[in-house]
Amino acid sequence: DYDADGCYPTPAIGADGTVNGGLNPTGALNGNCRDAADLDNTNGYARAKCDNGWCAYMYGLYFEKDQALPGSSLGGHRHDWEHVVVWVRDGVVEYVSTSNHGSFSVHARSAVRFDGTHPKIVYHKDGISTHCFRLATAGDEPP
Numbered sequence: 001d002y003d004a005d006g007c008y009p010t011p012a013i014g015a016d017g018t019v020n021g022g023l024n025p026t027g028a029l030n031g032n033c034r035d036a037a038d039l040d041n042t043n044g045y046a047r048a049k050c051d052n053g054w055c056a057y058m059y060g061l062y063f064e065k066d067q068a069l070p071g072s073s074l075g076g077h078r079h080d081w082e083h084v085v086v087w088v089r090d091g092v093v094e095y096v097s098t099s100n101h102g103s104f105s106v107h108a109r110s111a112v113r114f115d116g117t118h119p120k121i122v123y124h125k126d127g128i129s130t131h132c133f134r135l136a137t138a139g140d141e142p143p
Contacts, residue, residue, distance in 0.1 A: 003123065003125060006066075006123055008034050010038050010062060012043065022064045023064040025065045053090050054087065054089050055087075056086070062080070083098075083099040085097040093109050093112075094108075098133040098135065113137070
């Protein structure tokens with residue numbers, strides 16, 4: 001899911017091979033990068049690697065900008081990649097890692113809300129910092 005104060009993901013590379021130029025981190029936090037049509041035209045990037053009963057399923061989304069302050073480029077940047085890694089042992093999710101500001105937070109299964117077997121993750125603005133992924137909470141559920 002996506003909080004209201006950020007971009008929607010878009011393809012990093014278009015169908016014709018054009019690399020996305022990104023957006024300057026200026027104007028509104030979600031300015032020029034929150035078109036609902038983007039949700040039907042994005043690319044989620046995924047990889048998996050298994051070894052000794054463990055599998056890591058890695059998912060990445062590309063965002064055209066990551067802006068910390070409305071109307072200012074301070075603390076923000078053009079282009080943003082955020083990632084989720086789902087750690088599965090013998091077919092059971094054990095951990096979920098969410099990217100945040102160049103690192104990852106690792107969460108035990110017991111802390112994660114799921115939709116079936118899929119962890120619920122939200123792209124959000126992290127206080128006065130830039131955007132990152134976080135675990136969904138009960139408050140993120142539709143009414």
